[in-house]
Structures are given as structure tokens and as C-alpha cells.
Amino acid sequence: MAPRRVARRHLAAAPAWIPAVVLVLLFLVPLCYIGAYSVGLLRFPPSSEAGIDLSGWTGIFSSSIYLDLFLRSVTVAAVVATLVVGLAYPVAYFLALIVTKRRYALLLLVLAPFFTSFLLRVFAWKVILGANGVVNSVAYELGLRAEGDPISFLLYSRVAVIIVLVYVWLPFAVLPIYSSLESIDGRLMEAASDLGASGAQGFRKVTLPLSLPGVGAAFVLVFVPSLGEFVTPQLVGGANGFMYGNALQELFTTALDWKTGSVLTMFLLLAVLLAAVVAKTISALTGGRPRAAHG
Amino acid sequence: MSVHTELSAVGQREMGRRGLLGLTLGIAGAAALSACGRGAEPAVGEVKKSADAAGSLVVLEWSGFEVPELWKPYAAEFPGEKPEFPVMTNTQDAYTKLLSGAKADLTHPSFADLEQWMEVDLLRPFDTSLVKNFTALNPALVKRGQFNGKQYAIPSDWGYNSVAYRADLVEVDEASWGLLFDERYKGKIAWRDHPTTMPVAAALYLGFEKPYDMSDAELAEVRKLLLDRKRLVKNLWATETDLRADMAAGNVVIAPSEGGTYVAMRKRGLDVEFMDPVEGRITWLEGFAIPAVGQRPYRAHRYVDAWISTASAEWLSQNYSYGSPNTKVDLSKLDAEFVRTFNLDKPDALDQGVPESSCPRKDRYVALMSEVKAA
Numbered sequence: 001m002a003p004r005r006v007a008r009r010h011l012a013a014a015p016a017w018i019p020a021v022v023l024v025l026l027f028l029v030p031l032c033y034i035g036a037y038s039v040g041l042l043r044f045p046p047s048s049e050a051g052i053d054l055s056g057w058t059g060i061f062s063s064s065i066y067l068d069l070f071l072r073s074v075t076v077a078a079v080v081a082t083l084v085v086g087l088a089y090p091v092a093y094f095l096a097l098i099v100t101k102r103r104y105a106l107l108l109l110v111l112a113p114f115f116t117s118f119l120l121r122v123f124a125w126k127v128i129l130g131a132n133g134v135v136n137s138v139a140y141e142l143g144l145r146a147e148g149d150p151i152s153f154l155l156y157s158r159v160a161v162i163i164v165l166v167y168v169w170l171p172f173a174v175l176p177i178y179s180s181l182e183s184i185d186g187r188l189m190e191a192a193s194d195l196g197a198s199g200a201q202g203f204r205k206v207t208l209p210l211s212l213p214g215v216g217a218a219f220v221l222v223f224v225p226s227l228g229e230f231v232t233p234q235l236v237g238g239a240n241g242f243m244y245g246n247a248l249q250e251l252f253t254t255a256l257d258w259k260t261g262s263v264l265t266m267f268l269l270l271a272v273l274l275a276a277v278v279a280k281t282i283s284a285l286t287g288g289r290p291r292a293a294h295g
Numbered sequence: 296m297s298v299h300t301e302l303s304a305v306g307q308r309e310m311g312r313r314g315l316l317g318l319t320l321g322i323a324g325a326a327a328l329s330a331c332g333r334g335a336e337p338a339v340g341e342v343k344k345s346a347d348a349a350g351s352l353v354v355l356e357w358s359g360f361e362v363p364e365l366w367k368p369y370a371a372e373f374p375g376e377k378p379e380f381p382v383m384t385n386t387q388d389a390y391t392k393l394l395s396g397a398k399a400d401l402t403h404p405s406f407a408d409l410e411q412w413m414e415v416d417l418l419r420p421f422d423t424s425l426v427k428n429f430t431a432l433n434p435a436l437v438k439r440g441q442f443n444g445k446q447y448a449i450p451s452d453w454g455y456n457s458v459a460y461r462a463d464l465v466e467v468d469e470a471s472w473g474l475l476f477d478e479r480y481k482g483k484i485a486w487r488d489h490p491t492t493m494p495v496a497a498a499l500y501l502g503f504e505k506p507y508d509m510s511d512a513e514l515a516e517v518r519k520l521l522l523d524r525k526r527l528v529k530n531l532w533a534t535e536t537d538l539r540a541d542m543a544a545g546n547v548v549i550a551p552s553e554g555g556t557y558v559a560m561r562k563r564g565l566d567v568e569f570m571d572p573v574e575g576r577i578t579w580l581e582g583f584a585i586p587a588v589g590q591r592p593y594r595a596h597r598y599v600d601a602w603i604s605t606a607s608a609e610w611l612s613q614n615y616s617y618g619s620p621n622t623k624v625d626l627s628k629l630d631a632e633f634v635r636t637f638n639l640d641k642p643d644a645l646d647q648g649v650p651e652s653s654c655p656r657k658d659r660y661v662a663l664m665s666e667v668k669a670a
Contacts, residue, residue, distance in 0.1 A: 045394050045415055065669045130544045152482055155546060156530045235537075239486070239528040242668040253391055254490055255661040 038262035073244035077226035088173035096181035156238025173218035180214025348590035369601035420445035459552035485550035
């Protein structure tokens with residue numbers, strides 16, 4: 001075979017291999033490692049005693065700490081994802097269906113927070129929510145609190161974690177909802193209107209159902225990373241902000257218990273996968289298409 | 296089928312699940328095999344300038360210790376070279392990083408943890424003839440870095456940990472670690488997010504003799520105290536920056552603190568006191584150690600020499616109020632208040648307190664703190 005033809009054939013084969021190799025190297029191989037640590041096939045510090053050891057897996061179910069932390073994190077992540085989607089929807093609706101001029105400039109404005117560091121943004125919230133912060137100062141000026149008695153739950157609390165996570169993830173959620181709203185065929189709304197549907201009915205029976213895939217994507221996009229979040233709880237969560245992600249980080253870095261850390265990692269992954277499968281099944285059962293408007 | 300046509304065929308179809316699985320297992324297996332091969336102690340030869348690898352010296356260092364004022368003689372000896380300073384958040388962090396394959400030529404552990412490091416052959420000994428200022432160091436402290444007759448760590452700084460509090464907002468009845476568990480200051484207390492600090496503080500308050508090596512019964516009492524008093528705690532500080540900001544903002548008014556953090560707060564004008572508790576302050580000693588994987592041992596020696604020089608030691612004490620093992624430091628150049636507070640003028644200062652020690656049951660302490668934080 002001529003060398004040039006061989007090279008061309010390699011190039012033709014490349015597109016399928018490149019993503020596969022990236023997927024394998026960056027996702028599946030690390031997962032195999034974590035899996036191996038979780039069952040004792042690999043150990044840290046490296047040891048020649050490697051062998052199957054399932055005590056980490058049995059330990060997680062007998063320990064109330066980790067399951068409690070997991071449930072706590074699921075609750076916080078669900079609250080955050082719900083709030084974020086609820087706040088992002090009107091913004092996306094406004095950008096996709098109401099604004100006609102400078103739409104992309106406004107969209108860029110939504111993305112503006114990304115131009116500064118994540119840590120800086122979180123630290124800024126500490127200034128806003130602190131005992132002498134903006135909120136407490138305004139509350140004092142308005143006579144809503146006494147001197148020396150700041151609103152204490154604003155910082156170093158689970159409320160603070162939720163506030164900051166909502167702020168951090170809001171722009172991420174706007175994009176998929178915006179995308180699904182923008183792709184709705186405008187003639188459907190016109191048809192609904194011609195058939196006598198009010199604006200609210202049109203939204204409820206046409207726009208909302210058609211935008212649900214974007215809403216679902218936004219929810220998952222926020223829920224999954226919030227579930228494993230550890231930086232924000234550490235910075236603003238205070239004594240009661242410890243979450244599942246913090247336990248994970250601590251097991252790997254402080255306790256040097258990579259086995260339990262890997263078990264918790266795999267458990268989190270399996271839980272998220274299970275949730276994704278359930279969500280997909282529900283979505284398939286309910287259809288996701290607008291129902292015909294009756295009456 | 297030739298390799299080329301097979302490749303092409305794969306490219307034209309989709310990569311099958313089996314192919315993906317095979318590729319994954321192949322790479323993971325090869326990587327795991329190579330990981331198993333690690334851990335063998337690298338050969339430690341004679342330290343020669345010419346044997347150093349090219350590139351900048353890599354110092355796995357505490358944040359704040361990277362300032363050029365602390366290694367001026369090194370900069371003069373190697374003009375144009377700027378060492379790299381990956382940050383270690385604590386000794387355990389450095390240990391984990393090195394054990395999991397991080398490359399560093401020098402690091403800065405607490406002497407309390409050196410035994411743990413020695414157990415896994417993480418370090419190589421110094422050739423002290425290459426560290427000219429070594430003879431100026433306090434021999435009692437130098438000895439603490441010796442194992443099997445060799446110098447594995449060279450002391451560079453020491454200090455105290457205690458309770459810091461806002462003197463303008465806190466009334467202290469008795470100077471005690473118990474202030475960290477005082478009901479009167481509910482919601483105004485910070486604890487430290489660290490595996491041993493809070494269990495040891497509780498142990499001192501409860502009067503236990505070996506706070507770094509508690510029995511099961513003692514650990515149970517400490518657990519009970521910490522779980523009960525956690526409701527008083529506003530935050531668990533992880534970095535000194537957090538603590539300084541929170542004390543300044545009034546978010547918290549009492550916290551376990553390290554001497555340097557107290558000094559920084561005082562220099563910012565905060566009315567802060569550093570307690571001398573009846574149970575004793577915790578004393579710590581740190582120094583430099585050369586990881587066995589280090590590729591620039593000659594320059595590592597020279598860097599340590601610069602760091603422990605009299606001029607650097609004086610800068611360290613003037614600016615951070617840490618003690619230096621260098622016996623030639625001119626104390627008259629230092630702030631008299633800080634010299635008094637930290638006993639910088641007393642050669643046996645490290646014996647006047649509770650020495651930070653190795654913690655044989657550290658996993659129990661870590662688990663205890665995890666439980667407290669998760670509660």
C-alpha cells in the first residue's frame with residue numbers, strides 16, 4: 001500500500017478513535033483506578049498486600065455518618081437545583097422569547113460572572129453575608145436588627161451554602177433552558193392563540209412542555225455537581241456546612257483513607273447514574289411532548 | 296485483515312463497547328503495574344552540584360514562606376533562578392502529595408510527623424557539610440531531626456499554638472483552653488478544621504496527660520465534649536486568611552490560633568490576645584527535609600543554608616515572630632512585646648508548653664473530627 005494512502009486511511013480512522021481515547025483516558029481509566037482502590041486491589045500508601053477487601057463497601061452501610069451526609073447533600077443539591085431552575089427560567093424566557101434587540105449582548109451579561117475567579121466570587125459573598133457585611137449593614141440601617149445582634153444565619157450556615165451555590169450555578173442553568181426555548185417553533189404559539197388559548201394557557205400547554213428537556217438538563221447540570229461540592233461548604237458553610245464532598249476530600253487528603261474515599265466516590269457515581277436512569281425512564285413514560293389543548 | 300484495514304474498519308464503524316472496554320482495561324492495567332513498581336527507594340548518591348537536574352528548585356512550602364526575603368543568599372548564589380513553590384496546607388498534605396508521586400526537591404514538615412515520613416522512606420539525609428550555617432543552630436533542636444545517626448531534617452522555625460481572642464469583646468475568667476468551649480460565647484467561637492488541634496485542645500482542657508496519644512476512654516470523653524459543644528461553634532477555619540478575616544469582621548471572637556496569625560492580626564490593629572493557658576501552650580518545631588525523589592539535592596542544601604542564615608532568621612522573627620534555631624539572631628532588633636509573648640529569648644522555650652508530638656492513633660483522631668463535623 002502506498003504510504004500516502006496509508007496515512008490517509010489513518011486520518012479517516014482518527015475521528016472515531018480520538019474521542020474514544022479521550023473518554024478512556026480521562027474518564028474510564030480514572031474510574032477503574034477508583035474502583036480498584038475501593039475493593040483493595042490498589043492501596044495507598046502503595047503496599048504489596050493488595051488483595052480483594054470489601055470492608056470499605058460494607059463499612060459505608062454500617063456507618064451512619066456517610067449515609068446521613070449523603071442524604072444531607074442530596075437535600076441541599078435538590079433545593080439548590082430547584083431554586084436555580086426556578087430563577088433561571090424567567091431569565092431564559094425573557095432572553096429567548098421577549099427580547100429582540102441585543103439578545104446576545106444580554107446573554108453575555110448572564111455569563112459575566114464567569115469572567116472572575118470562582119473563589120473570588122465566593123469570598124465576595126462572605127463580605128456580603130458577614131456580621132458586618134452589606135446585608136447586615138442595610139438591615140441595621142433599616143432598623144431590622146439591633147446593634148451588636150447581626151443576622152447570624154446568613155454566613156457559616158447551610159443557608160449560606162444554598163445562597164452561594166444558587167448564585168454560582170444560575171448562569172449554567174440559563175443556557176440549556178434558553179436553548180430549548182429558542183428552538184420552539186413560534187407558529188405553535190400562534191396556532192394555540194388562533195385556537196383560543198390565552199397567553200397563560202399557551203405557556204402551560206405549549207411552551208412549558210416543549211422547554212422541559214432544557215429544564216431537565218439544567219436541573220441535572222446543577223444537581224450533580226452540587227451533590228459533590230466541597231469548596232463552597234468549606235468556605236461559607238461553617239460548623240454545620242460539612243457535606244458529602246467534604247468527607248470525600250478529607251478521606252483522600254487528611255485521613256489518607258483512599259479505600260473509603262474511593263467507596264464513597266463510587267457510591268456517589270452509582271447514585272447519580274441511578275437517578276439519571278430513573279429520570280430518563282420517567283421522561284420516556286411521560287413523553288415530553290405538548291398535549292393537545294382541549295376546549 | 297491487516298492492521299491498517301482493521302483500523303480503518305473500526306474508524307468507519309463505531310468503536311464497539313468491547314473495544315472501549317479492552318482499551319480501558321489495558322491502560323488501567325498497565326498504569327496499575329507501573330504504580331506497583333513504584334515505592335522502591337531511589338538510589339541516594341553523593342551530593343554534587345553537577346548532578347542536579349536542570350530547571351528550577353521545587354520547594355513544597357507553606358504559604359507565606361515563599362517570600363524572597365527568606366532566601367536572599369540563595370538568590371545571590373544562583374542569580375536568575377526563581378524557585379517554584381507549590382503550596383502545602385499542612386504536613387499531612389505534603390506527605391500525601393509526595394507519597395502520591397508529586398516531585399519536590401525540598402519540603403517543610405513539622406518535626407512531630409517525621410517518624411511517619413521515615414517509616415515510608417520518603418526522605419534522604421542531608422550532607423550537613425553543604426549547609427554552612429548548620430553550626431549556628433541550637434544543638435538541642437538539631438538533634439530532633441536525626442534518625443539512625445543521620446540528619447534527615449534541619450530545624451528552621453518554631454512557635455506556639457494557643458487560643459486567640461478579641462480582648463475588646465471577650466472577658467476571660469481563667470486563661471484556659473476551655474474558652475473554646477465556653478457557653479457564654481455561643482455562635483462566636485471558631486474551631487480549627489485540623490485532625491489533631493481540637494481533640495488535643497479538648498484533651499488539655501479535660502486534663503489528660505498525653506493529648507497526642509489518648510486512650511479509648513479519653514478519646515470517648517473528648518468526643519462527648521466536642522459533640523456537645525459544637526453547637527457553640529460558628530465556623531471551623533481551614534486557612535489562616537479565613538481566621539484573620541473572621542476575627543477582623545467580628546464573625547468570631549475566639550479561636551485556636553498559631554502565633555504568626557496572632558501577630559498578623561495585631562499588626563492590623565486588632566485588639567487580640569494570645570493566651571498563655573494554665574494547661575500550657577502547644578509548641579511546635581518545623582524544618583526542611585529533602586524528599587528521596589528530589590532531583591536537585593545540591594541546590595536544596597544551599598537553599599536551606601540561605602533560609603537558616605542569620606539575616607533570614609532575623610527577618611523571619613521580625614515579620615512572623617516565629618522563633619529561629621539560629622543562635623546568632625540579634626533579639627534587640629525584634630519587637631520586645633513579641634519576644635516576651637513567644638519567649639524568643641529563652642533557649643528552652645520549646646520545653647515551656649505541650650510539645651506537638653507524633654500521633655500514633657491519628658486515624659482515630661481524624662475519624663473523631665469527621666464525626667464532629669458531620670454531626
